[in-house]
Amino acid sequence: MNLNNIHNIYFIGVGGIGMSALARYFHANNKRVVGYDKTQTEITDSLVALGIEVHFEDAVDNIPVSFLDIEKTLVVYTPAIPKNHLELSYFSARKYRVLKRSQVLGLITENTFCLAVAGTHGKTTTTSILGHLMNECDVPITAFLGGISENYNSNLILNGTEVSVVEADEFDRSFLTLSPDFACITSMDADHLDIYGDPSELKKSFEDFSKRLKPNGKLFIRNSLPLQGITYGIEDNSDYSIQNIKIENGSYVFEVKTPKTILENVQFDLPGRHNLLNALIALAMALEYGCSAVLLVKALASYKGVKRRFTYHIKTDDLVFIDDYAHHPKEINAVHQAVREMYPNKKVLAVFQPHLYSRTRDFIDDFAVSLSQFDELILLDIYPARELPIEGVTSTWLLNKINNKNKQLVSKQELLSAIHDSDAQIILTIGAGDIGEQVKRIKKEFSIAG
Known part of the structure; x- marks a missing residue:
């Protein structure tokens, strides 16, 4: 496929981190970019600010008339999109060029x-x-x-x-x-x-x-x-x-x-x-x-880092709040090593949200060992992402395997209160799900408290 002959790019799942980078790229190269995502986020807001059209309802009526030209249109989707997605089904049934994000990246590079x-x-x-x-x-x-x-x-x-x-x-x-x-x-x-x-x-x-x-x-x-x-x-x-x-x-x-x-x-x-x-x-x-x-x-x-990779949100003498994307036992171990090296004599409270039922099941014992290392632990329910629940795979199962006297399972609604009950000087949020959306709440709450 010659991308020079493509004028319209339609993204299904445009709010994903990899998809949004492609959307920015094509927009910068003067293509017309339109996208769907199920949830409005900071990423989708930033795309809209650039002039990219984004909608949040899966409906064929949202497809612009100019995108009906099959020869000039490319449809890009992420594997996280369900197969019964109405817009994706519409494009597939009409023989549009429909490619995964990774295939488009291969074409560009x-x-x-x-x-x-x-x-x-x-x-x-x-x-x-x-x-x-x-x-x-x-x-x-x-x-x-x-x-x-x-x-x-x-x-x-x-x-x-x-x-x-x-x-x-x-x-x-x-x-x-x-x-x-x-x-x-x-x-x-x-x-x-x-x-x-x-x-x-x-x-x-x-x-x-x-x-x-x-x-x-x-x-x-x-x-x-x-x-x-x-x-x-x-x-x-x-x-x-x-x-x-x-x-x-x-x-x-x-x-x-x-x-x-x-x-x-x-x-x-x-x-x-x-x-x-x-x-x-x-x-x-x-x-x-x-x-x-x-x-x-x-x-x-001069390198400053990536958001949600050991990102400091509060850094005072009395309290440090760090957020990290770690969602695998080896990554949690790496974050633990970094925290202990930087703050060897301070008490660390980790808030962890497991990501995927299958990953929790496959690495349950390794997760238990890695999470047991922190002074205190707050566990949230599993973030399902693309998965349906697996019988018996729960955060309660994981909690029971963790060797830590200071551990508890809480809801998102109870999270701020549970953190307040701790006297830890280091607060650490970790996970790849929507725990990142709790960061603003925690930062606001404890910046005021501090």
Whole structure:
């Protein structure tokens, strides 16, 4: 398909983080963009502010007359949309070109120099860092991010079309639509078993992704992963390695050993060893592309992060409130490590909302161990997302497995009261569901209280 011949782009699920980045991209390229989503959010409001038409009722009558021209219209949907969706059914029955988000991303990037970031954890932050680094080095990039960058207040960085930076999502095997020049794999931990069924199938999909590289492409892998490529790690013998880590004024300062040299006095502000690894692989990919080491070190120090990735909302001597997207036991462990490193002598209250019944079931014991580490724990009900309930899989089941005397299950209505009852100096909200919508309430309540 030649996207130059397409004038109308219709998004079903336009409020999704990946979908909205595509909507911004096509709008910036003078296409007419219209979208549906079931819920009005900050993201949909931001799209409307750009001039993109968004509606929230699934009705064929909402399709503009100009979109009835099948030859000039492309329909993009997310796998989260149910098959009985009226608008999607309308377009499919009339033989419109209907593509998944990942397929469209593949079309956009196939004629660019593409740098793709894959892995069960760290994709969004790494992609955001890489996009920022290359943009600061004035590389003509388009970067599609899986989160809202604090530096750009957007999930799209648009500075040209010759180079693309993309998040390569393993969900639904979406990343197999890409053919990158450079690719990295940050992790291959079991996840999305509702799709893959077995961890070995997930591993195979990452192996298949590694084979999608263009001729003479480069694969970057976290040291210890069972693949061949340029390695990276912390305090080890990787091709790219972080050495001599110090914490100064709440920031990491360290050296980076590359295959050719050592970069000194590198500064990075995001807490957690997992974020150091994200910064390192982004730095390595940009160096291998040909960016200036001096500019990259300067750019890394100016990186501010991604919303809902260890995002500070209150930071005073008496109270710290941090929000994070962590929704897998390994990610919760990483957040716990970061909090303990930054605030070693303070009491931590974690508020966690499990995401998906299947993920809760598949990792129930690992969740119990990771959540037991906090001083106090408040658990919310499971956020179902695209799933129907699974018998016996509840937050009560998870709560009973957690080894923590200071634990409780509360409703969203009871949440503020439950937090007030705690004397913890650190409040931490974690999860990938709609817990993010509670952040404003908590921030407002405790900013006033403070």
